[in-house]
Amino acid sequence: MQNGDVYDTGCPSRPIMEHVTSRWGVLVLHALRSETLRFSALRRKITGVSEKMLTQTLQTLERDGLVHREVFPVIPPHVEYSLTRMGEEVAGCVATLFTWIEGNTEAVLAAQARYDDAKHRVSHPVAT
Amino acid sequence: MQNGDVYDTGCPSRPIMEHVTSRWGVLVLHALRSETLRFSALRRKITGVSEKMLTQTLQTLERDGLVHREVFPVIPPHVEYSLTRMGEEVAGCVATLFTWIEGNTEAVLAAQARYDDAKHRVSHPVAT
Numbered sequence: 001m002q003n004g005d006v007y008d009t010g011c012p013s014r015p016i017m018e019h020v021t022s023r024w025g026v027l028v029l030h031a032l033r034s035e036t037l038r039f040s041a042l043r044r045k046i047t048g049v050s051e052k053m054l055t056q057t058l059q060t061l062e063r064d065g066l067v068h069r070e071v072f073p074v075i076p077p078h079v080e081y082s083l084t085r086m087g088e089e090v091a092g093c094v095a096t097l098f099t100w101i102e103g104n105t106e107a108v109l110a111a112q113a114r115y116d117d118a119k120h121r122v123s124h125p126v127a128t
Numbered sequence: 129m130q131n132g133d134v135y136d137t138g139c140p141s142r143p144i145m146e147h148v149t150s151r152w153g154v155l156v157l158h159a160l161r162s163e164t165l166r167f168s169a170l171r172r173k174i175t176g177v178s179e180k181m182l183t184q185t186l187q188t189l190e191r192d193g194l195v196h197r198e199v200f201p202v203i204p205p206h207v208e209y210s211l212t213r214m215g216e217e218v219a220g221c222v223a224t225l226f227t228w229i230e231g232n233t234e235a236v237l238a239a240q241a242r243y244d245d246a247k248h249r250v251s252h253p254v255a256t
Contacts, residue, residue: 004233006226007155009176013233020229021149027135048137065239086235093225098134100221101148105132105141107214111193 019064020090024049024057029083029091030098032067036082066090147192148218152177152185157211157219158226160195164210194218 004013019025027046031037037045043054058081061067066087072078083091101108132141147153155174159165165173171182186209189195194215200206211219229236 004230006230007159007173007175011233012237013230016233016236017154017226017229018151020225021151021154023146023149026145026149031135045135047135063240063243064236065243066236086232086239089232090225090228093221093228096224097148097218097221098145100218101145102132102134102141104214104217105139105144108144108192108194109140111214112191115191115193 016064019060020066020094022057022060024053025061026094026098028054028057028061029066029087029094032081032083032087033091033095036080038078038080042081061087144192147188148194148222150185150188152181153189154222154226156182156185156189157194157215157222160209160211160215161219161223164208166206166208170209189215 004016005011006013006017008014020029024046027049028042031042031045039054039058042058043049043051046054049057058067058069062069065084068082068084068087070080070082072080132144133139134141134145136142148157152174155177156170159170159173167182167186170186171177171179174182177185186195186197190197193212196210196212196215198208198210200208
């Protein structure tokens, strides 16, 4: 098989890219990079995610072979989520991206301020 | 200023992360990594994107200081898009992620088939 091509909407790599970079997918992969977590702990770590969206995201990533779901036969049920070997690899790429973003937030905010200031000057020119 | 924290919905790094990993944002950053492109050429490269969504995505990334928009004063107007230095850095992280996905598409498809097969066997058990 050839390598995938994420630019091709007909290539199966495109939906995989969309799962990995989805709003909650990136955060789940990154959150599980350092530790195995139960559903409730994952939900606390990823602020803003609904129970439904977290469930869907975990199922998608489990189906892709990136997340491992371990059910312990106890009462009440105990379910733990961790990364597979493939999940660790892709989460490593996500971590590099997050490190860049977290380290460059100040520079991006400065760029936003310059952009907004330039737009403002165009729409509100100083009378001469 | 401290580093950002993408897990914190109140941190400005979170929307930046969402711009970079957005459905079209990742593809625009990656498409501009190797070349400067006009709007029409970008749209041809990123199959499936609408004119409106590509315009919005480019504006967001320009405001974040990741994409540079150069307008040439000719008739008809000629506009070119390229990456800034910051854009090149973040696009490098995206490229690593895409390379992993494109190189592991076959393994992910195999995982999906195993998952679907296991689900099918649970819902359609063989009579014994």
